[in-house]
Amino acid sequence: MNATVDIWDEFTEGIWRQNPVFVMVLGLCPMLAVTVSAVNALTMGLATLFVLVCSSGLVSMMRKLVPKEVRIATYIVIIATFVTVVDYIIQAVSLALYEALGAFIQLIVVNCIILGRAEAHASKNPPIPAMINAVGMSIGFVIGLFALGSVREILGAGTLFGVSLFGSNFQPWVIMVLPPGGFFVLGGWLLFFSWWARRKQRTQAGRTGEGTQHA
Amino acid sequence: MTSASPPTQGSIPVRPVTVVRATGPGGAQPPQKLPTAGMIRTLGLVSAICGVIIVAAYQSTYDAVAANKRIATERAVFKVIPAASSIAEYLALPSGEVALKVGAGETAASAGIRFFAAYDAHGQLAGVAAEGAAKGYADTVRIMFGYSPACQCVVGIGVVAMRETPGIGDKIITDREFLANFNALDVKLNAELSALANEVKAVKHGAKTQAWQIDAIAGATITSRAVGKAINDAAQALLPRLVPRLDALQQRSKS
Numbered sequence: 001m002n003a004t005v006d007i008w009d010e011f012t013e014g015i016w017r018q019n020p021v022f023v024m025v026l027g028l029c030p031m032l033a034v035t036v037s038a039v040n041a042l043t044m045g046l047a048t049l050f051v052l053v054c055s056s057g058l059v060s061m062m063r064k065l066v067p068k069e070v071r072i073a074t075y076i077v078i079i080a081t082f083v084t085v086v087d088y089i090i091q092a093v094s095l096a097l098y099e100a101l102g103a104f105i106q107l108i109v110v111n112c113i114i115l116g117r118a119e120a121h122a123s124k125n126p127p128i129p130a131m132i133n134a135v136g137m138s139i140g141f142v143i144g145l146f147a148l149g150s151v152r153e154i155l156g157a158g159t160l161f162g163v164s165l166f167g168s169n170f171q172p173w174v175i176m177v178l179p180p181g182g183f184f185v186l187g188g189w190l191l192f193f194s195w196w197a198r199r200k201q202r203t204q205a206g207r208t209g210e211g212t213q214h215a
Numbered sequence: 216m217t218s219a220s221p222p223t224q225g226s227i228p229v230r231p232v233t234v235v236r237a238t239g240p241g242g243a244q245p246p247q248k249l250p251t252a253g254m255i256r257t258l259g260l261v262s263a264i265c266g267v268i269i270v271a272a273y274q275s276t277y278d279a280v281a282a283n284k285r286i287a288t289e290r291a292v293f294k295v296i297p298a299a300s301s302i303a304e305y306l307a308l309p310s311g312e313v314a315l316k317v318g319a320g321e322t323a324a325s326a327g328i329r330f331f332a333a334y335d336a337h338g339q340l341a342g343v344a345a346e347g348a349a350k351g352y353a354d355t356v357r358i359m360f361g362y363s364p365a366c367q368c369v370v371g372i373g374v375v376a377m378r379e380t381p382g383i384g385d386k387i388i389t390d391r392e393f394l395a396n397f398n399a400l401d402v403k404l405n406a407e408l409s410a411l412a413n414e415v416k417a418v419k420h421g422a423k424t425q426a427w428q429i430d431a432i433a434g435a436t437i438t439s440r441a442v443g444k445a446i447n448d449a450a451q452a453l454l455p456r457l458v459p460r461l462d463a464l465q466q467r468s469k470s
Contacts, residue, residue, distance in 0.1 A: 036381065062261065070254045074261050081265035085272040092279035095287050099376055156381070174382035 010129050014137030020113045021144025022193045027113040030104045031145060032182035038161050040100055041149025045142030047090065047105060049135070051082040052114050056122040056134035063123045075118040076109070083108045113141060144189075151185050152176045287375075292331045295361030295371035296342040299333030305464070306330075307456040313463065328453045332464050333361075340364065340465050343457065346375060347449030351441035354378040356387075358445050362402065362454070364461050368426075369400035369415075369446060377438075384438035393432050393439065401426035402450045409455055417443035 020026045030048075035041045055078050059066075066074045087105050091098050098105070108114065117137055122130040153159055156176030158166045175181050292302050306314050306327030314327070330345040343364065348357045357375040362368075372394070379385050387393060405412045413427040417440040423430035429446075431439035 058264075062257070065260070066257050067250050067253050069250075070258060074257060077258070077261050077265055081268050084269050088272045088276040088280065092276040092283065095283045102378070172382060177381045 007129065007132055010133040011136040013133060014135075014140040015143070016140070018137075019140040019144065020137055021141060021147075022189060024113075025190075026116060027111050027141060028186070030107060030111060031148065032179065032186065034101055034104050035145055035149040035152055035182060035185075036156070036177045037100075037153045037159075038146060038150045039097070041145040042142065043090065043097055044101060044104065045138070045145045047086045047101075048108055048111065048114070048141055049138035050086050050089075051079060051108050051111075052117060052138045052141075053131050053134045054082045054085075055079045055114060056117055056130045057127050059118045059122040060125060060127040060130035066123070071119070071123065072115075075115060075123075079114055079118070080109050113137065147189055148182065148185050151188075152181050155185075156181055288331075291359040291373045291375055292333055292344040292361075294373040295344050295359055296333040297371075298335050298341040300336045300341075302331045302333045302344075304329065304331055307453055307460075309456075313457065313460045328449075328456065330453060330457065338466060340461075342370065343464075345449050345453050347445030347447075349441040349444035349448065351377060351379050352384050352435075352437040353380065356438060356441040356445060358442055360397070360446055360449070362450070364458075366399055367401070367403045367458075369397050369402055369450075372397045372442065372446070379435075379438050384435050386432050386435050387438055387442055390432050393430065396423070396429045399426065400429065400446070402446070402454065404454055404458055408458055411447070411451055411454065415443055415447040415450065416440075 014020060018024055021028075021031060027048075030044060034044045055075070058078050059075055062074070062078075083106060086108070090101070090105060117134060121133050125133070150160060153161075154165060155173045156178075158164060158170040158172050164170075173181075176185065289302060293299055303315060306329055308314055308327045328345070330343055332343055333341045335341040343362045344359055345362065346357060346359050348355050350356075354377065356377040356379065359373045359375050360369050361371040363370045374388050377385070377387075379387070400415065401413065402415060403412045404410070411427075413425065415427050415429065417429040417431045417436070419436070420431050420433040422428075429439060429443045
């Protein structure tokens with residue numbers, strides 16, 4: 001019973017409590033750069049998922065073999081390997097997508113979420129929990145990317161997954177698909193989540209009858 | 216595969232390395248030797264595993280990637296020469312010869328300019344397509360343009376790769392007025408067949424007066440100019456080699 005709870009806990013940690021985008025605010029550079037459309041965001045998220053899960057698994061399997069002096073080098077080699085693999089896969093699936101994502105596929109190597117997970121979690125846990133945690137984290141990252149990508153595509157191009165939403169008279173809000181738009185939308189989401197967290201805190205405080213002076 | 220480069224190896228100082236642990240169970244013991252053998256073993260093992268994974272991924276995606284690249288190129292050629300039904304890849308060599316490009320190797324061809332001869336359903340030359348590139352606003356703009364030997368003009372362009380501002384620079388793909396420039400853009404050669412008679416150039420929006428000028432998109436002048444420069448540079452290099460040999464290309468070679 002306890003084990004199931006732990007596994008579930010591992011899984012949901014990245015999706016909600018420690019969401020890499022909205023709570024830990026990690027991996028912002030690929031996040032802001034590629035989220036100009038929902039498709040790009042999803043592809044980037046899935047590529048990151050693949051790399052994160054595979055590297056977490058391998059790092060976790062090798063955790064007892066790796067001397068701590070060379071652990072970062074080992075992690076980077078492992079991560080770079082899976083990034084190369086995902087790079088080939090995306091080229092094989094769609095060149096247009098590959099062109100759209102550009103250097104950011106290769107830059108997954110230095111995505112701090114992945115190295116951070118390898119160092120903070122996978123190197124201290126057995127493979128199964130490590131990979132489950134990685135799946136949760138990646139899903140959290142995918143949700144974050146998609147939240148940005150879909151909003152930016154809808155506002156900036158009037159489409160979602162390339163399907164026109166508003167008809168031909170819609171004047172796209174072009175700045176939303178340009179770099180500043182990434183910051184605007186990310187700021188909006190962070191604002192929303194912190195407002196939510198604060199509201200939840202307030203209602204909890206109100207229920208227990210303490211801290212009402214902040215209400 | 217993992218052979219280290221000799222020059223750096225000589226400069227590694229050879230001395231006993233020790234590590235001092237500030238905390239932990241070994242704190243009271245004398246300084247330990249670094250587990251060099253362990254590190255080498257681990258890194259070697261990790262590299263070997265990773266090497267195998269990469270080779271496997273490369274091998275299993277190679278065909279699909281190559282096919283994708285070929286399809287992308289062919290699609291670009293068919294777009295700029297709509298009459299085409301088959302294409303053949305050629306190289307225009309510095310000696311003035313044109314040679315059918317065989318295989319995917321990049322050998323011997325570095326000095327040659329790549330172009331595609333497009334043939335219609337009857338095997339007659341429908342046009343020639345070539346790639347050009349120039350610096351745009353954000354990054355290099357790579358375009359494919361179709362050349363019609365009959366009118367000695369550019370008859371269509373397509374973008375191969377670019378990173379121009381969405382909604383502004385990328386209008387070069389969609390703007391009808393701009394694309395109308397390439398219905399018959401004059402790229403005649405001069406009398407000696409050594410260069411273009413008139414330099415292809417993008418001019419300010421609304422200032423086009425000659426058949427070899429490109430009417431730029433208002434607000435996207437830099438990208439428009441990049442298209443003009445890409446066509447000009449590629450045509451200046453390719454056409455003097457190509458035009459004298461056009462007769463040889465008229466029929467699709469059987470090989």
